[in-house]
Amino acid sequence: MARQCVGCENNYLDFIAKYHRDNDASLLFLRNHSVLPVEVQCPHCKTQCHYSKDRHQWICSAWKSVPKAKRSKQCNFTVSDYKGTFLSGTRFEPYQIVLFVNHWLSKHWDHQTVIEWLHISERTCVEWHGFCSEITEHCLDNQEPIGGPGIIVEIDETHFGNPNYERGRLLSQIWLFGGIERESKKLFLVPLVEPLSRNCNAETLIPLIKKYILPGSIIVSDGWTAYQTISEHGYEHQIRNHAEYFVDPENPDIHTQNIERLWRDVKKWSKEVGNRQEFYKQHLARHLFLHKYKTEIVHHQFFIEAAKLYPPLSDKERQISIVIPANNNLEDPNDPSDPQPGPSGGNA
CATH class of the missing domain: 3.30.420.10 (Ribonuclease H-like superfamily/Ribonuclease H)
Known part of the structure; x- marks a missing residue:
């Protein structure tokens, strides 16, 4: 059985109750499953960026000296929280992503239910059905061997x-x-x-x-x-x-x-x-x-597979270093006691 997070066991209705219209909880769930980054390092300054809740971006505001000008200059590097990830380019709210996948993983998928419930267009529904299918098709194409001596x-x-x-x-x-x-x-x-x-x-x-x-x-x-x-x-x-x-x-x-x-x-x-x-x-x-x-592990495994196929490695041109969590039991990054600024809901 796949390793999963503490508190990750949710059936269909539990998932709805837990994440409906709650972007903060949804983003934390996505970060705990490595779908989104928890840290981003500026490729220029090699310092940790901070997360802007209002702009939904990772920002480097470090000051560095300019020797010839004998002055300091502030770095203006920014990158979207969704850059290069399973959520790249979407205008979905985070809770909509989580609940869309929840319904897609149910045994009774229905386009019209999702369209009416999440208030999305038919085109968007079809597109995200395709994105979810891409994850499971990747799993189909990369199945692990079974059997072994005496089995x-x-x-x-x-x-x-x-x-x-x-x-x-x-x-x-x-x-x-x-x-x-x-x-x-x-x-x-x-x-x-x-x-x-x-x-x-x-x-x-x-x-x-x-x-x-x-x-x-x-x-x-x-x-x-x-x-x-x-x-x-x-x-x-x-x-x-x-x-x-x-x-x-x-x-x-x-x-x-x-x-x-x-x-x-x-x-x-x-x-x-x-x-x-x-x-x-x-x-x-x-x-x-x-x-x-x-049912008990299907959400966990889907998002882990999504993170494998679309790891949050960001902009290759700028060679941004994004840190993926070493385990799936992170502290809430929105906790004010955390010295690092915490992520929150928003669009790309």
């Missing part, structure tokens, strides 16, 4: 979405390859660009097996010819014969019931309204993210 991993491939009498949403030729650990239920799913054929496709699937399943794993699969060389790549391979039985009568541990159950869940999800073929990878990435991270 049983069930693998299988499937395709779904055939049209019903050539009416409705055309979802034909959507192919997936996946695997799931029998005990922990850790999994990976890979959308395939090209459809598989029964005459192939070891050249397609074996590299994916080696990428997503650790050596030493016990791989259970059906008897497809594409899987015949698995044991040559550092795995123990057990084969279940689909044509004869669902569970091997001589060894009940040889079955693929978990991966078959996963396919049923994915196919059920694929029939939901709005899951069009051209966006199926986007929908798959969101579905997998919600499946992987349960």
